[in-house]
Amino acid sequence: MQEQDNTEKLTQTISDIVKFMGKIRDKDFDEAATKQFVVLPILIALGWDYANIDTLEVFPEFRVGNGKVDYALQNEGKPLVFVECKRWSAGIEMEEPQDQIARYIFQEGVDLGVITNGGGWDFYFAYKTHVPWRNRRFCSIKLDNQQEAIANFQNYLSKSKIIDGSAKAEAEKIVAERAGIQWDPKPPSSEDREILSREDT
Numbered sequence: 332m333q334e335q336d337n338t339e340k341l342t343q344t345i346s347d348i349v350k351f352m353g354k355i356r357d358k359d360f361d362e363a364a365t366k367q368f369v370v371l372p373i374l375i376a377l378g379w380d381y382a383n384i385d386t387l388e389v390f391p392e393f394r395v396g397n398g399k400v401d402y403a404l405q406n407e408g409k410p411l412v413f414v415e416c417k418r419w420s421a422g423i424e425m426e427e428p429q430d431q432i433a434r435y436i437f438q439e440g441v442d443l444g445v446i447t448n449g450g451g452w453d454f455y456f457a458y459k460t461h462v463p464w465r466n467r468r469f470c471s472i473k474l475d476n477q478q479e480a481i482a483n484f485q486n487y488l489s490k491s492k493i494i495d496g497s498a499k500a501e502a503e504k505i506v507a508e509r510a511g512i513q514w515d516p517k518p519p520s521s522e523d524r525e526i527l528s529r530e531d532t
Contacts, residue, residue: 334460337376337377337378337390337485338481338485340375341373341376341377341481341484341485342374342477342481343376344373344375344376345371345373345376345477345480345481346476346477346482347372348372348373348449348474348509349474349475349477350367350369350471352450352474352475355369355419355449355450356367356420356424358419359419359420360418360419360449361416361418361419362401362416362417362418364419365416365417365418365419365447365448365449366401366416366485368449369419369447369450370414370416370447370449371389371402371450373376373484373488374389374402374404374488375415377484377485377488377489377490378489378490378491379404379490380532385508386405386407387405387408388405388406388490389402389403389404390402390403390404390405390410391406393410393413395413395434395435395439396434396438396439397432397433398434398435400413400414400415400432400435401414401415401416402414402416403441404488404490404493406493406494410439410441411441411442411443411493411494412441412442412443412444412445412488412493413431413432413435413436413439413441413443413445413449414444414445414447415428415431415435415444415445415446416447416448416449417446417447417448418448419448419449420448421448422448423446423447423448423451423453424453428446429453429455431446432444432445432446432448432455433455433457433467436455436457437457440457441454441457442457442499442502443455443456443457443487443498443499445488445494449474450473450474450475451471451472451473451474452470452471452472452474452484453468453470453471453472453501454468454469454470454471454472454487454488455467455468455469456469456502456503456505459484466506466509467506468471469487469502469505469506469509470483470486470487470502470505472484486498486501487501487502
């Protein structure tokens with residue numbers, strides 16, 4: 332019942348955003364507006380409680396090294412996903428935002444990273460030895476393709492699938508299959524992390 336309610340809420344949320352996309356484009360929403368009117372409503376519809384100060388499930392301006400990521404999605408105080416937001420008109424496939432999210436998720440040891448400008452969402456898997464980070468993007472969502480967006484959001488960003496690990500497992504499998512290497516569900520060893528560190532710099 333809860334899952335059905337979440338699906339209906341997500342469907343309505345995306346429908347509302349798509350309905351007003353023309354108005355959003357005209358206003359050229361900056362990053363703060365994109366977060367408030369697009370990103371947070373979608374996270375809420377996916378089951379994340381952004382206002383819970385006890386659990387800090389949606390931790391804003393999460394410090395990573397010398398920088399900050401816009402949101403860390405957490406469980407029991409442990410960050411599981413980083414979400415980096417850009418202004419509505421920003422190109423999220425450019426090298427700079429990709430470098431940024433790759434650096435953040437690697438430095439903090441987080442498995443999944445997302446870059447979004449509100450209308451587009453790119454999902455990255457952090458660790459796969461011998462796979463350059465640019466090839467670790469496993470999903471791209473465009474809000475105007477609503478049915479596909481709903482399915483992918485539920486698979487890769489819903490609170491339940493992040494916490495039970497199924498989103499991470501599916502992401503790693505997709506990246507491994509695309510790279511033509513055997514899928515190994517074990518976490519990276521210290522030697523693997525060393526290799527990845529050299530590849531990502």
